[in-house]
Amino acid sequence: MAHRALRIIAAALVGGVLSACTTEPATTGTTGKGSSDGKLVLGFAQVGAESGWRTANTKSVREAAEKAGITLKFSDAQQKQENQIKAIRTFIQQKVDVIAFSPVVESGWDTVLKEAKNAGIPVILTDRAVDSQDTSLYRTFLGSDFVKEGQEAGKWLVKEYEGTSEPVNVVELQGTTGSAPANDRKAGFADVIKGDPKFKVVASQTGDFTRAKGKEVMQAFLKSHEDIDVLYAHNDDMALGAIQAIEEAGKKPGVDIKVISVDGIKDAFVAMQEKKINVVVECNPLLGGQLMELAKKVVAGESVPRRVEVKEGVFTQDEAAAALPGRQY
Numbered sequence: 001m002a003h004r005a006l007r008i009i010a011a012a013l014v015g016g017v018l019s020a021c022t023t024e025p026a027t028t029g030t031t032g033k034g035s036s037d038g039k040l041v042l043g044f045a046q047v048g049a050e051s052g053w054r055t056a057n058t059k060s061v062r063e064a065a066e067k068a069g070i071t072l073k074f075s076d077a078q079q080k081q082e083n084q085i086k087a088i089r090t091f092i093q094q095k096v097d098v099i100a101f102s103p104v105v106e107s108g109w110d111t112v113l114k115e116a117k118n119a120g121i122p123v124i125l126t127d128r129a130v131d132s133q134d135t136s137l138y139r140t141f142l143g144s145d146f147v148k149e150g151q152e153a154g155k156w157l158v159k160e161y162e163g164t165s166e167p168v169n170v171v172e173l174q175g176t177t178g179s180a181p182a183n184d185r186k187a188g189f190a191d192v193i194k195g196d197p198k199f200k201v202v203a204s205q206t207g208d209f210t211r212a213k214g215k216e217v218m219q220a221f222l223k224s225h226e227d228i229d230v231l232y233a234h235n236d237d238m239a240l241g242a243i244q245a246i247e248e249a250g251k252k253p254g255v256d257i258k259v260i261s262v263d264g265i266k267d268a269f270v271a272m273q274e275k276k277i278n279v280v281v282e283c284n285p286l287l288g289g290q291l292m293e294l295a296k297k298v299v300a301g302e303s304v305p306r307r308v309e310v311k312e313g314v315f316t317q318d319e320a321a322a323a324l325p326g327r328q329y
């Protein structure tokens with residue numbers, strides 16, 4: 001409780017400075033009171049509900065907050081940065097104790113994060129990073145290593161085509177333009193395959209991490225390229241949408257066109273069992289428990305690591321059947 005009182009005094013001082021030099025409303029900068037029932041209040045600005053991964057992530061955050069006795073203020077940005085910025089500003093006005101968010105895109109956060117900092121509210125990045133140079137604007141980043149995920153996808157491809165010199169034409173379904181997972185999964189994959197000129201990415205376009213867009217873009221790829229050997233999808237939902245397009249075009253996914261995907265949702269494991277997806281690089285959405293631990297620590301003024309990574313694996317068709325019953329999302 002003492003730390004909270006100290007934080008209130010510090011925030012009030014910051015608020016005083018702010019109201020002296022700017023026209024900010026008096027409420028800004030006087031945070032730290034928590035809820036009326038004395039529970040810690042976490043404002044969480046989610047990306048949206050674009051994928052199976054995201055649904056599992058939201059469920060994990062909600063359940064973990066309840067278990068930890070934390071009051072959760074939840075906002076769904078519907079994949080729009082402006083909505084997330086609005087939600088963060090609302091959390092600041094509501095004087096939550098801590099803000100966590102999964103940034104839709106990497107850039108353009110400095111202004112709103114400075115507002116949170118000036119109000120004395122700590123920020124935790126979950127799942128996705130921001131490209132801000134000022135790392136004092138957030139306390140920690142909890143999430144996957146997306147570059148590594150892209151590299152794992154590339155390594156599987158290199159191994160699959162070991163010993164052949166024939167050209168391998170790859171089409172890529174990117175995630176949301178400007179998002180950390182789209183940028184990093186593309187970069188990690190490209191980095192691994194660039195050593196062998198037989199691999200050619202003949203088309204690469206965003207499918208916005210959704211099934212519908214994945215299908216639509218794959219239909220266009222199939223029309224403009226007759227000789228696709230491999231699909232690399234930045235997430236399972238796009239891969240599953242693309243599989244429908246491949247089947248509707250009279251081809252066999254997993255055989256005529258090999259499919260590499262990322263996430264590891266149950267539907268993708270079923271598709272692997274059916275031999276329609278060849279490999280899935282896991283990206284774990286079950287971050288709720290770790291997030292609540294970090295939230296408690298930062299509000300208590302305890303030190304936390306700048307970066308908290310999530311453990312993940314790679315699954316092939318041979319491993320899919322055994323792994324499926326144990327999948328939690």
Ligand code: AHR
Pocket residue numbers: 050051052053054127128181209234235236237262263283
């Ligand atoms: O940021 C994680 C990514 O976002 C997941 O891979 C994708 O499915 C989600 O929409």
